[in-house]
Amino acid sequence: MDRLIEKLRGGLPPEAVLTDPDVTAAYAxxxxxxxxxxxxxxxxxPRTVExxxxxxxxxxxxxxPVVPQGGRSGLSGAANASDGCVVLSLARMDRILEIDPVERTATVEPGVVNAVLSRAVQEKGLYYPPDPSSWEMCTIGGNIGTGAGGLCCVKYGVxxxxxxxxxxxxxxxxxxxxGRSTAKGVAGYDLxxxxxxxEGSLGVVVRAVLALRPHPPRQLVLAAEFPxxxxxxxAVCRIMAGGHTPALLELMDRTTLRAVNAMARMGLPESTEALLLAGFDTPDPAADLTAVAELCTAAxxxxxxxxxxxxxxxxxxxxxxLALRALEGVRSATMIDDVCVPRGKLAAMLDGTAAIAEKHDLVIGVCAHAGDxxxxxxxxxxxADEDESRRARASFDEIMALxxxxxxxxxxxxxxxxxxxxxxxxxxGPVGLELQRGIKELFDPLGLLNPGKLF
Structure with a gap:
């Protein structure tokens, strides 16, 4: 380890190499x-590519081994340190290198915080759509590593x-x-x-060219209560089948609504079983909301x-x-699942999750990007409750199986x-897993990048 630290310090500023166990534990x-x-x-x-x-x-x-990290806001353990590794935090590589209104691109370093980029491009009349709930702390590098989404995915994608x-x-x-910095390009495999x-298992992203869109009009949102x-x-199926393109279509169940009210005193309706939020950023959002309101009433x-x-x-x-943060206040810990199902199976997923919660005598709140x-x-x-922890893990797995x-x-x-x-x-499946492991071996034959993750 002395040799490792010596060699690292040979190419990095002294303040860029941290070894105090109390400090490194914060990055674990x-x-x-x-x-x-x-x-x-x-x-x-580090601060530079070199x-x-x-x-x-x-x-x-x-x-x-090396474990790349962004803002450590992830929810799957992908940024967790392994014994004896080097944690490679990209947090200080946080420059927006260029915003090009003509090409509608932003070139950024990986440590740029999502919200910082969003506000910077908005000043130029542009829009970076991916908006995870943790957008005030998550980084673009971390978003790329996990393939992050957000509230606006139903219209704008991930x-x-x-x-x-x-x-x-x-x-x-x-x-x-x-890749490229042009609007089009199909040369070679899409690496x-x-x-x-x-998730940092193939390489370390140090620069990204991101597509931008013109900034849309401010959206209007509708709230619909369901029994x-x-x-x-x-209602979700009717909205999507009807050809509507909401900027967001979000759902919160009663448990989530109560948690948000308890934390933020927002006065959300707690008697309803599900609250659906539909938002439109179209030229005439009021007309879209009127049409969606009729569909929700019919449902x-x-x-x-x-x-x-x-x-x-x-x-x-x-x-x-605030939903995820609010649910953290229900008990002292949470496990946040992330299961995506066909839209037509959304109700079955929600009812099945409720049955799992009842089976294991647990509080399980559900919020969802219902539109996708x-x-x-x-x-x-x-x-601290061993039996409750066991039931929590079992319920988590049953939700994924569902x-x-x-x-x-x-x-x-x-x-x-x-x-x-x-x-x-x-x-x-076995064939898919074999091929993905083969790709990992090609890029990282020694298995040094983020070992123990994914496979």
């Missing part, structure tokens, strides 16, 4: 429960659809440039998409309330963004990390 894990984290040999905080290359060359020479090109430092320190969602999951799911909504203005709409969206079937069942439990049974996937946007390794193997 992300926000996921039930994911072990080891003690790293050092945490490094410094990242130095770290990877040193790690390859000494055969030391991170992968906005990454045009990448600079990536490979395990041996070489610099690879993928850019390969890195999106790879059960079946009616709410029916069985007990009350439909359009927001009076953008400010009221923002309040409703803030309530949805991406549910977030949040299992609330006390980690998602696969309904034709879905174990993760729509949070990634696999440590938490879902076993379930990834089940979803991919």
């Amino acid at each position: 894990h992300d926000h996921a429960s039930f994911c072990p984290a080891g003690a790293s040999a050092a945490v490094v905080l 410094q990242v290359q130095h770290v990877m060359r040193t790690a390859t020479e000494l055969r030391v 991170t992968a659809e906005y990454v045009l090109g990448l600079d990536v430092v490979l395990a041996d320190g070489r610099l690879l440039r993928t 850019t998409r390969l890195f999106v969602g790879s 059960g999951a079946a009616a709410a799911g029916d 069985g909504a007990t009350e439909v309330v359009p927001a009076a203005d953008p400010a009221e709409s923002e309040m409703l969206l803030e309530a949805r963004r 079937g991406n549910t977030h069942p949040v299992v609330c439990f006390d980690p 998602g696969l049974e309904l034709g879905g996937t174990i993760t729509g946007e949070h990634g696999v990390g440590i938490l879902k390794k076993e379930w990834l193997a089940r979803e991919l």
Whole structure:
């Protein structure tokens, strides 16, 4: 370890290499429960591409594993340290290098915080759509690593659809440039998409070219109350089948509504079983909301309330963004699932989750990106209670099994990390798993990048 630290410091500023155990412990894990984290040999905080290359060359020479990290806001353990590793934090590589209004692109370093980028491009009349709930702290590099989504995915899509090109430092320190900065380009295999969602297991992203859109009009939001999951799911199907393109279509169950009220005193309706939020940023959002209100009423909504203005709409969206944090206050810990199912199976997913909660005598709140079937069942439990922790883990696994049974996937946007390794193997099957492991071996033959994650 002395040799490792000496060599790292040979190419990095003194303040960029942290070895104090009390300090490095703060970089040991992300926000996921039930994911072990080891003690790293050092945490490094480079500021340049060359410094990242130095770290990877040193790690390859000494055969030391490297765990890349962004804002550590992840929910699958993908950023957790392993014993004796080098934690490679990209937090200080946080420059927006260029915003090009003509090409509608932004070129950024990986440590740029999502909200910072969003506000910077908005000043130029542009829009970066991916907006995870943790957008005030998560980084673009982390978003790329996990393939992050957000509230506006139903209309605008996920991170992968906005990454045009990448600079990536490979395990041996070489610099690879993928993709393009042009509006079109199909030369060769799409290596850019390969890195999106790879969770730092194939290389370290040090620069990204991102597509931007013109900034849309401010959206108006409608809130519809439903007596059960079946009616709410029916409304979602009617809205999508009707040809509508909401900017967001979000759902919160009664448990989630109560948690948000308890935390923020927002006065959300707690008697309803499901609250559906539909937002439109079209030229005439009021007309769209009127049409959607009729569909919600036909599906069985007990009350439909359009927001009076953008400010009221923002309040409703803030309530949805607070959902995960609010559920954390129900018990002392949470496990946040991330199962995505076909839209037509959304009600079955919600009812099945409720049955799992009852079976295990647990509080499980559900919020969802209903427009794309991406549910977030949040299992609330006390980690000091051994039996409750066991039931929490069992319920988490049963929720994932239910998602696969309904034709879905174990993760729509949070990634696999440590938490879902076993379930990834089940979803991919033996042939898919073999090929993915082969890709990993090609890019990282020594297995140094984020070992123990994904597979």
